[in-house]
Amino acid sequence: MNRFNQLISPRFVYRCLNRLLPWCLSFSVILLLLGMGLGLFGVPPDAQQGDGFRMIYIHVPAAFLSLGIYSIIFCCSVIYLVWSLKIADICAKASASVGALYTLIALISGALWGKPMWGTWWIWDARLTSELVLLFLYWSYLGLRLSIREEKRAAKAAALLAIVGMIDIPLIHFSVEWWTTLHQGATLLKFSKPSIATEMLIPLLIMLAGFSFFYGTILCIRMRSELLKREWRSLWVSEIVLNIQLNTKA
Amino acid sequence: MAKNTKNRDHQAKKSMKINTIHRRRLYFLSLFGLAIVIASFLVMRALDKNINLYYTPTELAKQVISNKARIRVGGIVQQGSVVRTERLEVFFTITDLDHHIQVKYTGILPDLFKEGQGVIAGGYLREDALQADEVLAKHDENYQPPKGSRHAS
Numbered sequence: 572m573n574r575f576n577q578l579i580s581p582r583f584v585y586r587c588l589n590r591l592l593p594w595c596l597s598f599s600v601i602l603l604l605l606g607m608g609l610g611l612f613g614v615p616p617d618a619q620q621g622d623g624f625r626m627i628y629i630h631v632p633a634a635f636l637s638l639g640i641y642s643i644i645f646c647c648s649v650i651y652l653v654w655s656l657k658i659a660d661i662c663a664k665a666s667a668s669v670g671a672l673y674t675l676i677a678l679i680s681g682a683l684w685g686k687p688m689w690g691t692w693w694i695w696d697a698r699l700t701s702e703l704v705l706l707f708l709y710w711s712y713l714g715l716r717l718s719i720r721e722e723k724r725a726a727k728a729a730a731l732l733a734i735v736g737m738i739d740i741p742l743i744h745f746s747v748e749w750w751t752t753l754h755q756g757a758t759l760l761k762f763s764k765p766s767i768a769t770e771m772l773i774p775l776l777i778m779l780a781g782f783s784f785f786y787g788t789i790l791c792i793r794m795r796s797e798l799l800k801r802e803w804r805s806l807w808v809s810e811i812v813l814n815i816q817l818n819t820k821a
Numbered sequence: 822m823a824k825n826t827k828n829r830d831h832q833a834k835k836s837m838k839i840n841t842i843h844r845r846r847l848y849f850l851s852l853f854g855l856a857i858v859i860a861s862f863l864v865m866r867a868l869d870k871n872i873n874l875y876y877t878p879t880e881l882a883k884q885v886i887s888n889k890a891r892i893r894v895g896g897i898v899q900q901g902s903v904v905r906t907e908r909l910e911v912f913f914t915i916t917d918l919d920h921h922i923q924v925k926y927t928g929i930l931p932d933l934f935k936e937g938q939g940v941i942a943g944g945y946l947r948e949d950a951l952q953a954d955e956v957l958a959k960h961d962e963n964y965q966p967p968k969g970s971r972h973a974s
Contacts (some may be wrong), residue, residue: 614965619933624964654844690931690957696874734854738861749865751895753941755962767964802824 579658582807584791585798595787602781607619610773617685617771622638626684628774631759632782634677638740640670640786642714642779660726664716664731665793669786678702689753698744698754701739708736712819722801846855888946894922895941895959903936909958915951917941921949933958 577583588643608630647663650656681699683693693699712729719725732797747756759765802808854906872931875895876886886892894915901913913927913936922962924942934956 617964618967619960627964649850652850653843684938687962688931688933688958691955694874694957697872734850734855738852738857741897742861742865750869751875751877755875755958755960758964767960768966771920771964771965 581658581798581802581805582607584658585795585807585811588795588798592788592791592795595784595791599781599784599788602777602784604625606774606778606781610778614771614774616774619689623684623687624771626680626777628802630677630680630684632774632779633673633680634702635759635779636782636786637670637674637677637702638664639706639783640673641705641733641737641740644670644733645740648733650722650729651726654733659803661797663730664726665797667709667712667716668793669749669789672707672711673782673786674706674709678706685753689718690752694713694753696752697750698743698752701743701746704739705736705743707741708732710743712736744774846968875919875943878915878922879917881922882920886946891943891945893941893943893953894951895939896921898934898936898938898940900936915940923949924953924954924956926956928954928956930956932956933960 579609595792606628610625614625616622624724629634632648642811644666647659650659651663681702685694686692712732715732716725744760747754748750753799758767759775799808799811834859861898875893876895878896881892881894882972896915897923899914899916899921900914904912906912909927909929913924913926916922917923918919924944925947926944939959941957941959942951942953943955943957944951946952
């Protein structure tokens with residue numbers, strides 16, 4: 572238990588984040604550029620949709636991670652409520668804005684894709700509506716945290732909200748199976764083989780990794796600043812601040 | 822870190838107590854989660870028909886729907902059924918290979934519209950045919966390069 576406590580001590584986590592940040596940043600830049608280059612120029616157009624299908628390389632990673640990040644927030648919230656681990660709460664708080672951003676990207680890119688292919692920007696089918704609900708969940712999570720001044724109470728309330736909202740995640744995923752929708756079924760996340768040609772799949776996986784590393788980058792930055800803000804009284808923070816000051820003088 | 826030193830003082834006693842607290846919280850949260858799952862399951866069951874976006878021709882054949890209600894019908898455009906007039910009028914048949922329904926539509930069709938393509942048409946029933954004011958293309962989840970060497974898009 573002692574060792575575990577050391578691993579989650581703010582100072583240690585701060586150091587780890589510092590180490591991770593440049594890696595996450597460079598991986599995300601490289602992978603995103605590579606994925607976009609391949610997706611735009613290296614891959615043949617789709618048999619049905621022509622060049623329009625290239626929207627998949629933005630839309631699918633954003634939508635996938637909007638669900639993934641919410642699941643991370645859910646896990647962190649459970650850990651925070653049961654074991655009162657502050658670092659879990661910090662992780663959840665830092666994740667929410669990226670999740671909201673990805674959800675927004677998924678919705679906007681989906682609308683831009685839907686107009687030429689389906690013939691409409693928006694339709695109130697189960698998939699689109701439940702994804703919109705996810706955006707509202709993210710926004711209410713962020714809003715709830717902002718509206719309660721006391722950090723501990725805000726964390727508890729937001730964690731409960733995140734747990735209630737988790738029900739939307741399976742709904743989004745299975746909406747295209749349980750109900751009739753305009754949105755097509757799953758291409759990647761199913762038990763059978765992905766129904767996409769391999770040469771088209773590779774840039775998609777690269778973009779997925781790139782989006783994940785970008786999330787990691789933002790997570791590192793936001794968790795770092797949150798740690799400094801919460802631990803400003805402690806010695807290690809003043810050491811860091813002093814070091815930075817000394818460096819700038821020298 | 823204050824918590825840490827306290828723990829060390831009476832470790833055995835405290836850790837037991839803390840474990841029971843954690844376990845109780847976990848039980849409470851699981852019950853809470855279960856309640857949410859059951860509640861939303863019941864809501865979704867009750868809303869089932871309203872969540873579905875369209876009727877299939879088979880469902881349509883089974884029930885009587887008022888011609889004042891706007892409905893959507895989804896299925897596949899039957900092969901050889903598309904007839905275009907000189908104006909923007911289009912007639913076609915939506916089928917689910919079991920039942921079918923005639924559709925009349927005036928306007929611009931989505932690019933993907935063709936015979937054998939999945940479509941959703943929205944409008945009002947007029948004498949067993951659908952007077953559509955909206956036709957949307959529903960494509961499948963398969964992505965593959967076009968057959969043949971060159972493809973002009």
